Amino acid sequence: MKGRPRSEAVERAIVEGVVKLLEDGVPLAELSIERIARTAGVGKATIYRRWSGKEELFADIVGAAELPTPDLPGTSMRDDLVALLEQLRRRGLMTRSSVLLHNVYAQMKSSPKIWAAYHRTVIEPRRRLQVEILRRGQRNGELRADVDIDLLNDLFVGPMLLRTVMRPDADLPEGLAELIVDTLLEGLRPVSSPSVSSSSP
Incomplete structure (x- = not known):
């Protein structure tokens, strides 16, 4: 639905997806938005609605x-x-x-x-x-x-x-x-x- 509030569950899935990839030994340089989206079970657009790119996403994850x-x-x-x-x-x-x-x-x-x-x-x-x-x-x-x-x-x-x-x-x-x-x-x-x-x- 357009204008729908940001879902904490979706953001959590994205963050957990990145952490899982990192724990599996995937280097930061090899973490594409596409790979993160696939691991988290969301579309790339879902990630881009929340973060401008993977740099902002990683900074948020490490900050959290x-x-x-x-x-x-x-x-x-x-x-x-x-x-x-x-x-x-x-x-x-x-x-x-x-x-x-x-x-x-x-x-x-x-x-x-x-x-x-x-x-x-x-x-x-x-x-x-x-x-x-x-x-x-x-x-x-x-x-x-x-x-x-x-x-x-x-x-x-x-x-x-x-x-x-x-x-x-x-x-x-x-x-x-x-x-x-x-x-x-x-x-x-x-x-x-x-x-x-x-x-x-």
Whole structure:
């Protein structure tokens, strides 16, 4: 029927079809819309009504496989940053335990269109949220006003990404998010001017 609402069952069948093909060892590069449609038992037009192409479809599937954005405590910049980094830590553990996810991430990086779609739909929204938390911290006086927020975002997220992506053998212990945030904030909080001692020359 024309104008019919998107069916969650149809979308689920499409997603499960892609996951099945990937689990069967079919490389991303060889996954055509036609093959996905055949596996899912739908027509190609059904897929194109929902996604502009396989790049958008893959980005959605990998995004859905990731942990959802955590509910932020909202009590302080520090607590919100810890919540976000804890999600990255858990995502790293999940990726390590999932051969499928690990392989898909590796393949995505060799496919510029798929990587760009993933970056646009997953990475960029996450980065915008992190930057807004840091800006709010500056406005609230939790963070020095003279630091570059974009650079600072990389400094907070970098250590966790290094351990989860670049060093797959590195430990990801509980408490790592708090340790990273608190270590950085030690040198980034506003410092009140020291009182001038009467014995100063």
